[in-house]
Amino acid sequence: MSEQQTTKSEYKKPLPDMRPEGQHFWENTKQHKLLLPTGADGAPFWYPRAYAPGTLDPIGWVESKGEGTVYTYSVHYIGPSSAYKGEPPHVVALIDLDEGVRMMSNIVRDEEGYPSVAPEDVSIGMRVRVVFDDVTDEITLPKFVPVA
């Protein structure tokens, strides 16, 4: 993980909208744990909601091993805000976790500050594993690095 802590005022990229039902998830990413919400049958689903989608059952949580496969990706040469200006392109990907859910993240290099992988280093079907990017004192985003 990054040794350097960034304060909220320095981090200009979008931070997650905080809702009560997401609090448990973000508290755990801060502890470098990737939790997945589960329905009454124990099967994980994504994304966290207050009730299990499709049944409205109460939810539970299970920790993910953090390994998966790139389902698809798009190399973004322009970001959604001026905070991305002047940066190398970032890779937005959909990752199929081995637990059977698909989540969005960035494909990054396992280096200080988790910089983006080069566009030519990402492909559909590539194996990846989770890393935890402490983007601010409060928020840690799960990101993924290629598995050699």
Added chain:
Amino acid sequence: MSVREATPNVAETRRMLKKGIVIAGVGETEQGILKDRGSFQLLAEVTKITLDDAGLSLSDVDGMVTAFSFVESTLMHSTTLADYLGMTPGYFASVAVGGATAPLMAVQAALAIDAGLAEVVLCVRGDNTRSGISSSGMIAMAREMSHGAYEAPYGLTTIGGYGLLAQRYMHEHNVPQEALAQVVATQSEHAALKWNAMLRDVVSVEDVLATRMIATPFHVADCSLVSDGAAAFLVTTADRAKSMKSKPVYITGIGEGYSHQYITEAKSVEGVRDGLGRAGRRAMEVAGITPEDLDVAEIYDSFSFTPLIALEGFGICGKGEAGDWILAGNGKLGSKLPVNTHGGLIRQAHLGAMHHIVEATLQLRGEADDSARGGGNHQVPGAKLAITNGSGGILAATSALVLSSEPPSA
């Protein structure tokens, strides 16, 4: 997740449309960068054009269906416009389902007419999206389709969201980048003939591929435009239209389809294709037609990839075959089924699917020749049947219409 499929009653939809629900007037303003006109001003301008097309005055309109504005924030868009225009409609509604809005406005009008709530319904949408939007509004628009907690923090853009699906589609079906560029090239030939198209130059596949990459697989030229402008269509009954000026065009098919909201939730390429395709397939089922019967297709084209998966979902092309289809010259004016004869969102202007409906109507009226107003002839000779659609979100929600120059026969 359990999925509750809607069970539309085709016979009941046909019963409504058999009354003769028609588009009896259309209108479009200039499109592009119109710094001298505000959002409601554009809506008023296009209302006048549309009423003139039908030979009506404002007092003839008793129903009003509008959409939304990126610039003017109001929770009561339809009645705010009614106030601006100086009218007191008996029926009013605003529809907000992103790019699926325009065909859903027509559906809303048809339902109101069938229920006896109104007889002459103005469906109007316009905005100064290009000139009037603030930078924070632009960021909000770019993030509009991202989940605020689980997608937006990764720097997803709307373009990239479509890119995620397009890249997987191209991977699964071995579709080359050139197929996407050909969609743009084909539509550029059509936009060159459309009087109010923002981009009138004809571009080649090579030209498209030479533009700047925004989010793979999309270059600048693969993306829809951001524009100022307005468009409208007037929905009424065939009986009422008899006393109006323009040739009525019948709505003979309606269909809707949904598969996901956030792109992360899209299960598969096939799931998306089937979800959006359901809209077109149902509309054709209601109309009692097959894809082979169509003369023209005005297909929502937020990105160059968008019409490809829709053509497949509607059954016009086989799965994974739309790229080859378009590369073979299909979709062009002069081919068996011309697609986006006005240039679409990529070359004409972006106003959801409003222009697709207006263009389909003009085609079926035999009036898609803009030679007299600085454009060219983009009329499909003898066009009698058209399909048109709009998709909101990242191909999340789709609404489709079949339009016909003849009354419903089914």
